Amino acid sequence: AAAAFPLRVKNRTIGALNVYAAEAGFFNEEELGLLGDLAADIAFALEVHQRDLERREAEQALRASEERFRELAETIQEVFWILDPAENQVLYVSPAYEKVWNRSRESLYASRQSWVDSIHPDDRDRVLRVVASHNAYDEEYRIIAGGGVRWIRDQGFPVRGPTGAAERIVGVARDITDRKAAEEQLRQVQRMESVGRLAAGIAHDFNNILTVINSVVDLALAEVPEGAPLRNDLITIRDAGSQAAGLTRQLLAFSRRQVLRPEVVSLNSLVTEAETLLRRLLREDITLVTRLAPDLVPVSVDPAQFHQVILNLAVNSRDAMPRGGTLTIETRNLTVSPGHHPAEESLLAGRYAALSVTDTGTGMDQATRQRLFEPFFTTKEAGKGTGLGLATVHGIVKQSGGDIRVESEVGKGTTFTIYLPATELRPAPARARSAPAPARGTECLLVVDDDPGVRSLTARLLDRVGYTVLVAGGGQEALATLDANRGEVQLVIADIVMPGMSGTELARQIRLHHPGTRILLTTGYTEAETLREGLLTGDVQLLNKPYGPEELATRVRELLDAKAPPGSG
Ligand code: ADP
Ligand code: MG
Numbered sequence: 054a055a056a057a058f059p060l061r062v063k064n065r066t067i068g069a070l071n072v073y074a075a076e077a078g079f080f081n082e083e084e085l086g087l088l089g090d091l092a093a094d095i096a097f098a099l100e101v102h103q104r105d106l107e108r109r110e111a112e113q114a115l116r117a118s119e120e121r122f123r124e125l126a127e128t129i130q131e132v133f134w135i136l137d138p139a140e141n142q143v144l145y146v147s148p149a150y151e152k153v154w155n156r157s158r159e160s161l162y163a164s165r166q167s168w169v170d171s172i173h174p175d176d177r178d179r180v181l182r183v184v185a186s187h188n189a190y191d192e193e194y195r196i197i198a199g200g201g202v203r204w205i206r207d208q209g210f211p212v213r214g215p216t217g218a219a220e221r222i223v224g225v226a227r228d229i230t231d232r233k234a235a236e237e238q239l240r241q242v243q244r245m246e247s248v249g250r251l252a253a254g255i256a257h258d259f260n261n262i263l264t265v266i267n268s269v270v271d272l273a274l275a276e277v278p279e280g281a282p283l284r285n286d287l288i289t290i291r292d293a294g295s296q297a298a299g300l301t302r303q304l305l306a307f308s309r310r311q312v313l314r315p316e317v318v319s320l321n322s323l324v325t326e327a328e329t330l331l332r333r334l335l336r337e338d339i340t341l342v343t344r345l346a347p348d349l350v351p352v353s354v355d356p357a358q359f360h361q362v363i364l365n366l367a368v369n370s371r372d373a374m375p376r377g378g379t380l381t382i383e384t385r386n387l388t389v390s391p392g393h394h395p396a397e398e399s400l401l402a403g404r405y406a407a408l409s410v411t412d413t414g415t416g417m418d419q420a421t422r423q424r425l426f427e428p429f430f431t432t433k434e435a436g437k438g439t440g441l442g443l444a445t446v447h448g449i450v451k452q453s454g455g456d457i458r459v460e461s462e463v464g465k466g467t468t469f470t471i472y473l474p475a476t477e478l479r480p481a482p483a484r485a486r487s488a489p490a491p492a493r494g495t496e497c498l499l500v501v502d503d504d505p506g507v508r509s510l511t512a513r514l515l516d517r518v519g520y521t522v523l524v525a526g527g528g529q530e531a532l533a534t535l536d537a538n539r540g541e542v543q544l545v546i547a548d549i550v551m552p553g554m555s556g557t558e559l560a561r562q563i564r565l566h567h568p569g570t571r572i573l574l575t576t577g578y579t580e581a582e583t584l585r586e587g588l589l590t591g592d593v594q595l596l597n598k599p600y601g602p603e604e605l606a607t608r609v610r611e612l613l614d615a616k617a618p619p620g621s622g
Pocket of ligand 1 (some may be wrong): 412426431432439442444
């Protein structure tokens with residue numbers, strides 16, 4: 054005999070209770086009834102168990118999802134938030150809020166005003182207007198957090214109900230202070246770059262004019278006898294002319310287009326050389342202390358320019374110590390291994406000579422610190438500061454492949470530190486500066502300049518000291534002249550910046566078609582290109598505008614007398 058009882062769970066048959074017996078008719082009615090009840094009980098128990106299982110699974114899933122959310126919200130840098138706009142009540146904000154805003158989450162749950170209060174007063178109205186519209190927004194604003202200003206990017210998205218009204222606003226805010234700082238720095242670099250281009254353009258034209266003025270004055274002075282009334286006027290013009298030349302040099306220095314004449318030197322000797330002048334410059338109530346590291350690694354810089362750097366820094370320190378103090382100049386060796394010197398981070402790994410200038414003066418606030426290298430930025434009253442001192446320093450240091458840092462706080466004094474990479478080059482043998490050979494000659498020279506004033510003056514200056522001089526107004530004309538006088542011309546003096554063919558291109562053509570002809574390139578400023586292309590070697594040299602009669606004659610003679618480089622002529 055067999056009897057089967059279905060097991061029903063939630064109206065679904067999920068199985069059966071089967072009972073078997075060896076003899077037919079083994080179960081009586083009553084027993085069958087009991088077995089039926091038993092099947093129903095089992096089914097009921099199964100159903101309860103099933104429900105329990107499902108509930109537990111659901112709970113587990115919820116817990117897991119909550120756990121995931123909490124993990125995300127608690128570890129992520131972003132601030133998540135949920136707002137009930139009707140009640141103006143923050144329903145949730147993630148823990149990052151406490152780090153970014155430097156306030157407790159409780160304060161925000163207690164009142165949303167605490168967020169409003171944190172917004173920088175200059176940004177507050179704008180942000181509140183946008184947020185009150187209950188539309189999606191994406192805003193950047195400043196907050197005051199823990200005494201400092203931070204930049205926040207805050208995005209909000211409305212969650213709308215059936216009527217279209219925003220029931221919730223969810224959002225995410227993040228700290229973008231670093232990005233803002235980088236952007237500001239980039240803008241500053243671009244500003245410096247465009248001022249630099251402008252300055253270099255002006256300096257180029259100006260140097261042409263000054264070359265003429267200063268040279269002609271020198272020529273005239275040689276003609277006018279001692280004691281003649283005209284002499285004083287000419288001397289006045291000469292002095293003004295050399296002052297103007299100094300000004301263009303300064304313009305070029307901060308635009309980093311100055312022609313540098315680097316030498317292998319120790320910063321120690323530069324400091325020692327500058328000391329006498331510094332003592333005269335500083336008032337008596339300022340103590341000058343120098344601490345020079347023995348065995349300082351040599352660097353490759355233009356010594357004259359670095360004197361200027363030291364002086365500019367010292368003058369600023371003096372001005373910052375109106376009631377006296379101490380000025381300390383220090384040098385030290387430094388090896389940067391990646392990631393080990395927080396103050397020196399972003400310096401490439403390697404060996405450096407560091408020069409620092411420290412004063413016990415007024416110090417600077419953050420706003421000043423941010424802008425101090427900008428040309429024309431000054432906090433000094435009109436007539437006292439030009440704002441060019443640090444721009445010049447910055448330009449010279451950067452152009453020399455170095456870096457400069459400032460540490461300063463109001464009332465705590467200031468330290469400027471300059472880092473210059475150690476050079477692999479060996480010091481050049483001291484040039485014989487004494488007893489210069491008379492800078493004359495009889496060779497044939499070609500002067501190439503698009504500026505007629507400079508061209509005829511240069512020709513005149515060289516003619517005066519014995520040379521045969523040809524002239525050309527541009528690169529093509531110069532090449533034609535060289536072809537017409539094949540083998541005659543020993544040296545070409547060419548301006549770098551010319552319309553049509555540049556001086557550098559001309560130099561390349563001459564090398565190719567007239568090897569052995571030496572080239573003296575003249576320029577009001579360096580284009581990095583000329584130097585990078587390694588054009589300036591042996592038979593090609595650079596002469597800085599404005600030049601005077603002496604300098605021109607000396608450089609021409611030097612280049613003509615230089616030993617012929619291997620492989621040429
Ligand atoms: P200037 O000296 O003509 O003002 P600078 O470029 O040399 O121009 O300096 C710019 C500004 O940087 C100064 O006006 C001053 O506010 C600030 N500054 C520079 N050096 C110092 C220093 N050692 N201590 C305090 N402030 C300084
Ligand atoms: Mg200054």
